[in-house]
Amino acid sequence: MNRTFYFYFILGLFFVDCSSDTQKAPNLGVDGKVSLMTFDEELKKVNSPQLIDVRTPAEFAKGHLEGAKNMNFNAATFENEINQLDKSQPTFIYCHSGGRSGKAYKKMKAQGFTKVYDMKGGYSAYSKQ
Numbered sequence: 001m002n003r004t005f006y007f008y009f010i011l012g013l014f015f016v017d018c019s020s021d022t023q024k025a026p027n028l029g030v031d032g033k034v035s036l037m038t039f040d041e042e043l044k045k046v047n048s049p050q051l052i053d054v055r056t057p058a059e060f061a062k063g064h065l066e067g068a069k070n071m072n073f074n075a076a077t078f079e080n081e082i083n084q085l086d087k088s089q090p091t092f093i094y095c096h097s098g099g100r101s102g103k104a105y106k107k108m109k110a111q112g113f114t115k116v117y118d119m120k121g122g123y124s125a126y127s128k129q
Contacts, residue, residue, distance in 0.1 A: 032105045032118040033098070036126055039119045043092050050091040052082075054104045055123070059096060063127065073100040079107065087113045094119035094126070 034042070043049050053064045054073040064070070071081045073095065082104075085091060091113055095101040098121060105118045119126065 031102060032109070032116045033102070033120045034117050035120055036129060039092065039094075039117055042090065042117055046090050050085050050089055052085075052091060052093045052104075053123070054078075054093055054095045054100050059123075064123070065094070065126070068094075073104050078104075079111075082108060082113075083111065085113075087111065090115045090117065092117045092119070095122045097122040097124045 043051065049067070051065060051068045053060050053068040053070050055064075055070070056072050056074065057070055060068075060070040071078060075081075091108065093101045093104050093108070093116060095104070098118070101118045101122060105116050108116050
């Protein structure tokens with residue numbers, strides 16, 4: 001009986017310890033999508049963030065996040081523009097609702113970007129808050 005108790009007690013400590021570590025960093029998942037709150041929190045942690053709006057210039061002109069740089073995902077120059085960024089630094093991307101930024105995320109990860117945060121719901125969700 002005592003061996004069983006100690007076994008489950010030690011096993012329980014292991015799971016408690018492991019679960020606390022996973023809460024320290026945001027879960028980027030396979031697609032890099034993060035909530036608006038996580039996006040904002042992580043953005044504030046970076047001194048000079050690479051904040052990229054992948055919408056068209058016309059959409060960008062109607063409103064964008066402060067400090068964002070416009071790199072139109074649909075433009076022929078998009079890949080050249082993202083290659084000018086520091087791939088080792090956190091990069092924050094968004095579009096209107098998440099479609100283009102999801103595609104941009106895949107391109108960026110394929111080109112060696114280490115940490116890319118894609119705002120879930122895009123600028124549309126942000127502007128509703």
